[in-house]
Amino acid sequence: MDEGRAYIETGILEQYVTGQLTARERYEVEAMAAKDPEVKQEITSIELTLEKYAMVAARNPREILKDEILHKILTKPLEAKSDKIMQKIEPAIIPLHDNVYEAKIRKLYIALAACVALLAITIIALLSTRGELGEAKNEIIALNLDKQKFATEASYLKENNTDLQEKNKIVSDPDWKTVKLAGTKMDPQANMIVYWHPAGRHVMVDNSKMQLPANDQDHQYQLWALVNGKPVDLGVFDVKADSTQILLKMKEIAGAQAFAVTLEKRGGNVGPTMDQMIVMGAVGI
């Protein structure tokens, strides 16, 4: 009751009857009227008041008009029917200037639609670009890995190549002596080659011709020169399955009658452990 009264007090019902409301507002009022008999009653009362007011303010058109109009309407039923489909009218507010607003609103709608379309295109483009970017990143990572592999391989080949060239020089140079070391009874299968340049005092071990068992973490092979019956330390080396270097440079020595290798503790020993001698070879003349 109070709600209906308050609704009536807003004056919206007068606006409803005088055709001032939008379609949406009209539906609201109609829903309210259907729900609340007091509202419905008030609408009818306003209508009757304005109806009477319109009657008081009425102006008679010329008498002749009645026949003209009724004749026109009632003798053209076919046209009337087709008109009916075309013109389902809804009483509505028709502001004098709504054409301008409608045009503006239409323009804004078009602009809005264009913006939405542009946004959608941008998002799609962005997503596909992102996908491509991810692929490109993966490719770059793969290429980088390849590059590293090739670089490693190249440096390995380069090292190998340098060693091979040097070895080639050594072998063909008469100043270099090639000393073959043969296996002792500790390992008769073992053998290796030492290149020695007496004038330049250089000593090299040929890794590619090395036939020694691989040493473990605690031990290393130690090369000795026998100078007038005494062993001189020429340094230690490792034998590994995956050794990349071909030539190992050892300590210098000017004169030697023989070379020998013993297996010593890691870092080498002051003197050779005789029962650990694995290969030995005399310098040929």
Next chain:
Amino acid sequence: MTNNRKISLPEDELVNALKSQNTIAMHALYDMYSAALFGIISRIIPQIEVAEDLLQETFIKIWNSADGYDPAKGRLFTWMMNIARNIAIDKLRSKDYRNTEKNQDIENNVDFIDAQKEVTFNADTLGIKEMVNGLKPELIAVLDMVYFKGYTHVEAAEELNLPLGTIKTRVRMAIIELRKRFN
């Protein structure tokens, strides 16, 4: 079709006849409401010939759109009144009408004014004066703008240089005053 006897029907019978496209409905509608509708139309479009054409257009539309009238939403007259008002306003803002108006300014106005006098006024000016006598003129003026001349509240507010709320209040007050008077 010449029938000088005026027909009048109760509202529900009238609505039924109109919806079933019974020709008696048009006779009754015309007899009962043509003057009231013409009163609205001719207040928006003062040129009598044009206003008469619009009255015809209004009745054609009432006849053709009878299906669209829902008695649950309001009285038949309110519905017809809105049709008449909308047709008149459409005319008012149409290009061809604006051009005619300009031409009339240029032409000799005497003929036009004479033509207007042909209308038999339904003692209306008198009737209204009696009716609104004693009512606050500022209330009636706003109601007339909105109800008879088809101004929207916004347009009336601009025209009278008043706040929108004041327009709404005055329309409501005017109707309340009229209601008291009719009762």
